[in-house]
Amino acid sequence: MLSFAEENYLKAIFHLSDSGATEVSTNAISDHMNTKPASVSDMIRKLDEKGMVTYKKYYGVNISRKGKVMALQVIRKHRLWEVFLVDKLKFNWDEVHEVAEQLEHIRSGLLIQRLDEFLDYPKVDPHGDPIPDENGDMAVAKKTPLDKVEVGVKGKIVAVNDEGSSFLQYLDKIGIYLGAKLEVTERVDFDGSMEILIDNKQKVFISREVSQNILITD
Amino acid sequence: MLSFAEENYLKAIFHLSDSGATEVSTNAISDHMNTKPASVSDMIRKLDEKGMVTYKKYYGVNISRKGKVMALQVIRKHRLWEVFLVDKLKFNWDEVHEVAEQLEHIRSGLLIQRLDEFLDYPKVDPHGDPIPDENGDMAVAKKTPLDKVEVGVKGKIVAVNDEGSSFLQYLDKIGIYLGAKLEVTERVDFDGSMEILIDNKQKVFISREVSQNILITD
C-alpha cells in the first residue's frame, strides 16, 4: 500500500509526464510539489523499488503501468470528491481543490463506489476534467485551448487548465463558466489577447495567459 | 495544529476519562489505541506541552478544556460523516466506523459546516451517539443500559455502546435497530441474561454482554 506522500508524488509524475508519455525531471517534480530536489531523488528511488516508476540516475523517471493505475485511482477519487463538494455541498469551483487533496487519500473501495453512484456516475469534474473509471479509463473529449482559435470561431467552454482560486474567481467575475457559449470576436496578433462574446451577451477582453487556460469544443 | 496521531490520542483520552471527568492511566490509553505504553508516555508529554492535557508522571493524564474542545471537534466530524455514510451512501451501521476514522481528520471548516447543513443538522449518529455542535455542546438524553432494567419495563432502543461490526451484525440478525420498541419479558438473575420482545413481534433471548451494550429510554 502506498503512503499519502507516495500517492502525491505519483500523481505529480503522472501529470508532468503528459499522462505517462514522457520522462520527468527531478526539478520539475520538486517545483510542482514544493519540495527540494534532494527529497525527490529519495522518493523516486523508493517508487522505483516498488515498481511504480522506472528511474535512471541523472536522467529522469518514467511512470510504469502499475504506477499509472495507482495515479488514476487517486485522480478518480479527487475528481469525484470535487463533484460532491460542488453538486451536493454547494462549494464554488474555486473552493474545492484543497479539500479534495485531502479527501483523495481516504481508503475505502465501498466508499468511492457508493459516492460514484450517489453522484450519478459523473463523467467530468467541476473544472471539466474527465473522471477515470475503476480501471483508469476515461473519455478523452477533443478540447482546444482558446488561444489557438481564429476570430469568428464559436464554441462551448468545456474545461479550464488552471484550478487556482484567483483564476477561477476571475472567470466568475467576467461571466465565464463551464458550458457557456462563446465566440471570438477580435484577436490581437501582437500579444495574443482577444475579445470574446459570452452567451451572446457580454463582450470581454482577455489576455493570452487567460485564453490559454480556457478549453472549448466546437 | 494537531497531527492525526495527536487527534487520535486526544479522542481516546476524552473517551476513557468519561468525557473529561477523571484521570486516565497510560496503560488504559495504550490498550485502547493498540500502541505500547512507552509510546503513550511520549505522546502525553507532548500533549501536555501543547496544553491539551495535564500530566503528572506515574499518575495519569487529565484532559484540559482546550483538549476537550479539540476532541469534541473530531468527534463531531466523525459522527457527521457516519450519518452521511448511512443516510446518503446507504452504508450499513456496522460498515461506517473505519471509514469515519479516516474522514474525521479532514481539515476544512467550510466542509463540515456544509455537511451538517446537507444532512439537515442531525442530532445523533447511526449508533445513537449525540453529535456535538460547533462549540462542543451536545444534547445528553437519559439512556439506560438494558441490563439495568426490570422485567416488564418497556422502552425504545436509542443507542448502542459497541460499534464493532460483529456486535452490530448480530443485532441486525435478531431484528434490533435504533428506534425499535422493546419490552423485557424475562430475566435470569443468575447470569443477567434476558428475554425481550421487539416491536411486539419477535421474542429473543440475549446474554448480559449484549444487554449491557443496548441503551434504551422509557
Place this chain on the structure above:
DNA sequence: AAATATTTTTAGATAACTCTAAAATATTTT
C-alpha cells in the same frame, strides 16, 4: 515493612519524509 508484582518512564533504535550542504554528473557557452 519487606518482598513481589505491576505500571510507567527513560534510553536507545528504527522507519518515513523532509531538509541543507557538498559532491557528482550533464549541459551550455565561449
Place this chain on the structure above:
DNA sequence: AAAATATTTTAGAGTTATCTAAAAATATTT
C-alpha cells in the same frame, strides 16, 4: 574542448511516531 553553469545525487541531520529493553516508581501481597 575547456570553462562555466545548471541539474541531480549523496551524505548527514532533524522531526514525528513508533518500538524494545531496561530502569524507576508505585501498588499489592505476604
